[in-house]
Structures are given as structure tokens and as C-alpha cells.
Amino acid sequence: MITLDSVTKSYPTGNTALSDVSFSIDRGEFVFLVGPSGSGKTTLFRLLIRDTLPTSGTIMIGEWDIAHLPKKHIPHLRKRIGVVFQDLKLLRDRTIFENVLFPLEVANMNDQEAKEHVEAILEQVGIVDHRFKFPVQLSGGELQRAAIARALAFSPDIILADEPTGNLDNATSWEIVRLLQDINEHDNATVIMATHNTDIVNSLPKRLLALEHGKLVRDEVREKKHKKD
């Protein structure tokens, strides 16, 4: 599904965000991406949605070679990948319903069909009662759910969640992780979740990719599951 082969990303300033990173992720996998701040997690996500180009190496998503994808196909790629951004990127002057509807409007989907779809997604992520509220009226966990709902708008094959538990308390963090797990299991979507939360990472028997200074230092499947109290 996702294959990176010797991917390096350097910036003109001389900074190297990713260095010779290679891995492969199958459809339906749930992967934790860990590493300290500045280790290259966000850069990796930006490369996957073609928000930036690799300096060298190959990135394949399905049959698409991302670095050589014609510009006109980028919108198609971004429909296949739902992103939960670290800063959420919700539009403050639109309600939660309108925020989730937004990508469908962009895709020119039929109005009625789009509204029904959004209603179903909001139900799925558990914030249907907040649909007519504005982002400023929601708690951190609810905002994360709204961002996840928007990422689900196109029923994507891949979900990239960049630190979705970053500013949340432990209980809310677990709710978000369970929601992502649920999406992974029921929709068979590949989920890559970047996180700092070692408690969550250690508790779930999922694959772990660890980045440090832009290099992939660990790629393992964690078998042992710690029960959460």
C-alpha cells in the first residue's frame, strides 16, 4: 500500500528532515510513528500527501509514484488519504458540520448525498450532537473527533493522524485511539498515528516505526499488550 525506498528530504537551509528512510506498510495496518519533536514525523506525512517533494528516493502509494505524480492528480491522491493535522486546521468560521462537509463541497459532491454522509460520519465519531457548534465551542477531544471526521469524509484508504492525542488528557487520548482503531478495523483503512504517548504505544500490539534525527531507527511489531487500568 505504502512503500518508501531510501527517501531523503533536505531543505535548502541545509537541514535534513529525513535521511534514507525505507519501509513498507500493507493495507489495513495500524502503525505508530514515534520519535522526538523534529525527528521527521510531520515531514513524512507531508511527503505522503505530496505537500512537499523528497530530495531523493521513491515513495509509492498503491500504484502512484508520489514524487512523479502529475500535479493534476494530486487532488485524487489527497482524496485517498485522510489527514488529521497536528494543528487540526479546522475553519473557525464554520460549524463542525460545515467543516466536515467542506472537502465534499470541494469535490463537488451532490448536496443532499454529502449532507447525509457527513451526518453518518459525525454519528460514527460521536459528535453528532455538536454538529451546529463552532470549533471554539468544543473541547480538545471533541475537536480531535471533528478533525478525524473530516479526514473520513472521502472514506479514505489511509488515515494519517499527526499527534492526535498531543494536548489531551489520558482518558480522552484513549477514546481517540479507540476511535482510530475502530476505523482501522471496520473500514479496513491503513492508519499511521504519530504520537509521543508511550503509554498508548506500549499498551497496544501494533507495529511501531521510530524516527530519530530523520533516520528510521526501529521498525517492529509489538506483541506484548499491557492492560490499561
Place this chain on the structure above:
Amino acid sequence: MKTLKTSWKHIRRSPYQAVAAVFIMMLTFLAISVFSFIVFGSSVVIKYFESKPQVTAFFKDTAQQKDIDTLEEELNQTGKIAKMKFISKAQALQIYRQQNKDDPLLLDLVTQDILPASLEISTNNIEDLGTISDMLKNSPDVSQVIYQKDIVSTLTTWTNAIRIIGITLIAVLALVSIFIMMTVIGFKVSQKRDEIEIMRLLSATDWYIRWPFIMEGIIYGIIGTLIGWVFASASLVYATPYLQTFLRGIPLLPVSPVFLLELLLGELFIAIVLGMAASSLAVLRYLK
């Protein structure tokens, strides 16, 4: 339709910028309308004078009727005369009274004695007016010869001057319109930078993002044109009775609604091009 809705939302959310853009477009198209009226009107006036190849000779008070008859005979013999009409002092007074029937003061001041008898002559060809005019000037009984060619050339000079001023003014206003619209739309693009970035990340194509801004420029153009045109046309309709008195006899007023409609369509076309050009420039500059 969605694009139009988005453009309309952009306009509603920043009404003062929209007013500025519409106002400058209105000024441009008001100027275009007014100068179109002047250019069209003056061409009709010139045509009117050109279509009446006429020389008017005013006789001295000392001129005898038999001398005038002789002159008429001589003119007829040239074979160049299409029509000739003698207007006696009494007839001149009658015409004067008819023309100034609403102004008793002017009627009181003028008597038959101070109006000269005259001869109005039309030739078959406009080129013959010169020869006839010279013949009349050489006659000892003629005090003054009014020759339409002079009126036409004076009018043409004035019209050309007005046309040059008009075109310059319109060009300047059109340029200012483009710059103001570019600024307004450019400002809106930078205001929405975050939203645009999110749209891009959420799979929006470049043209999906650009179209509402371009459409916004077209809407400013269309609204500005409509207001400018309505204002100019209403002023013309209002002024028609006064202008009719001034342009007595010239078949110019009232202006045909077909002409006004054609003008509107032409202006709308220019407005769409101007609006589109300005907003496209803004979008290309700010949305690379």
C-alpha cells in the same frame, strides 16, 4: 453555481471593499456611457448637416427683388441646384416667431426690419456647394453667406477633441479600475490564505480555488456597469426635453432604446473582460 455562491459570500463578508470595487467600475462605465452618447450624438449631428448640402445667403436691405430674381436665374442656369427657396423679411419674422414663441421678450425685441431676406440653396452634390457659395459671395446684393461645410468642419474638430479626451479618460479609469480590483481581490486572497491552504490539503484543485475570486471580479464589473449605465441613461432621458429644444430639427432625440440596449451589452462585455483580467492578475500574483 457553487462558485457563484462562494463569490457572493466573499462579497457579503467584506462589503466596503466590494463597494469600492463597484464604485470605480461604475465611474468607468458612466464615463464610457456618457462619451458614447456624445460620440454617437455628434456623429448624427454631423451627418444631419452633411445630408443637407445648403448655403444660405443673406441679402442686404438695399437689394431689389429684380436683382434677387436675376441672381436666382443665374444660379438655376448652373444646373447644380437641387432646391432653392427665397425667404422674405416677413417670412423670416414668421420663422423667428415660431422658433421663439415661448419667449415674449425676444418676440418684442425683433421686428421685420432687422431680419434680412435670404436664399436657402441645396445642391445635388456636396462638392458644388463651394462654387455656389463663391457665386453668392461675388454678388453685390449679398451681405453674408453661411456655408454648412464650415459648421461641419467645426463640429468635426470639436468631436475629435472630445473623442480623444474621452478615450484618454476611459483608458485611465479602466487602468485605475484594474488596479483597484486587483488590490481588493489580492487582499481577499491573502486574508483567506489559511482557508486556501486547507482547501489545497483537502484535495481542492487550483481552479476550484481560483474561480470564486475571478467570478468576484466579474460580478463587480457587471454591477458597476449596470449602475453606471442606468445612471447615464436616466440622465439622458431626463435631459432629452432640454436637448430637443437645443438640437431643434436634428433627428437625434429621443435616443432609441435599441441603441441603449446595444450600449449596455457592449459595456457588459467590456466589464466582464476587465473584471476577469483584474481578478485573474490578482489570483495569479497571490495564488502561485
